[in-house]
Amino acid sequence: MTIKLEDELGDVLEKARDGKDWSQVDLARTAQVSPDVIAKIENYETIPDDNTIINLARVLDLHPPSLIDLARGNWVPLPPTPDPEKFEVVCLNLLVGSYPVKCYLLICRETRSSAVIDTGGNPDAVIKKAAELGLKPEKILLTHAHFDHAGGLQKLDKAFACPVWIDKKEPKPSGSHSYKYIADGEILKLGKINIEILLTPGHTPGGVSYKVEGTVFSGDSIFAGSMGRANSSWSTLFESITQKLLTLPDETRLFPGHGPATTVKEEKMHNPFFFGKVTSR
Numbered sequence: 019m020t021i022k023l024e025d026e027l028g029d030v031l032e033k034a035r036d037g038k039d040w041s042q043v044d045l046a047r048t049a050q051v052s053p054d055v056i057a058k059i060e061n062y063e064t065i066p067d068d069n070t071i072i073n074l075a076r077v078l079d080l081h082p083p084s085l086i087d088l089a090r091g092n093w094v095p096l097p098p099t100p101d102p103e104k105f106e107v108v109c110l111n112l113l114v115g116s117y118p119v120k121c122y123l124l125i126c127r128e129t130r131s132s133a134v135i136d137t138g139g140n141p142d143a144v145i146k147k148a149a150e151l152g153l154k155p156e157k158i159l160l161t162h163a164h165f166d167h168a169g170g171l172q173k174l175d176k177a178f179a180c181p182v183w184i185d186k187k188e189p190k191p192s193g194s195h196s197y198k199y200i201a202d203g204e205i206l207k208l209g210k211i212n213i214e215i216l217l218t219p220g221h222t223p224g225g226v227s228y229k230v231e232g233t234v235f236s237g238d239s240i241f242a243g244s245m246g247r248a249n250s251s252w253s254t255l256f257e258s259i260t261q262k263l264l265t266l267p268d269e270t271r272l273f274p275g276h277g278p279a280t281t282v283k284e285e286k287m288h289n290p291f292f293f294g295k296v297t298s299r
């Protein structure tokens with residue numbers, strides 16, 4: 019199966035412009051490129067020559083070789099390493115309308131305790147997969163409250179009757195009988211495994227990533243080769259990624275809400291937003 023990144027050149031340009039608070043015309047003027055060309059790139063109608071991409075990358079503080087690779091489809095992250103001894107990750111590739119989204123089942127191998135990480139907006143698929151695997155999830159962990167991540171709680175509540183964890187700064191989605199608010203650095207137990215809370219706001223005010231050993235479920239903060247849309251704050255999202263996620267060990271696996279799994283090392287080496295922007299602690 020061909021691996022498809024979540025974002026294309028047009029998406030990356032638009033998000034990088036957003037970071038500078040530039041219109042398409044601002045970018046065109048600064049890079050001395052026709053506004054029509056910018057509009058066509060962002061509408062996925064054209065991919066310009068390498069010199070134009072380099073020029074656009076420089077004015078937008080993006081890493082030029084990484085942006086060329088992304089534009090030409092020359093890079094996808096290496097497949098994730100196998101799950102470790104203590105837990106298993108099951109990824110559900112779902113659709114909300116025609117829009118692909120991922121959610122995950124996290125399973126403690128020893129106790130078979132399990133958690134749903136985001137709903138994929140598709141509770142029936144989650145319930146079906148849990149039944150196939152003989153699981154009764156005891157936690158629903160939300161990375162944020164957008165419908166494609168938190169929709170369908172009512173059905174999940176009926177099926178599993180388990181609480182929903184979410185950051186208190188996030189709008190509360192409807193449908194559950196029990197919400198629990200989380201704090202940065204807090205540890206949740208799932209069977210014999212520990213889930214660490216990393217607050218990673220910026221895509222939304224209360225964005226959360228869930229870290230289990232060397233695996234992070236990162237919602238819509240970072241994508242392979244790109245970043246989430248900064249609906250709440252671009253600089254906050256950038257800091258969440260560069261200070262909380264990409265400072266983790268290189269081999270850390272990142273499971274995002276859209277697009278393929280990746281690692282900290284892959285993103286530090288190939289993501290046009292973050293190449294050279296991370297200072298290790």
Ligand SMILES: [Fe+2]
Pocket residue numbers: 162164167221238
């Ligand atoms: Fe989202």
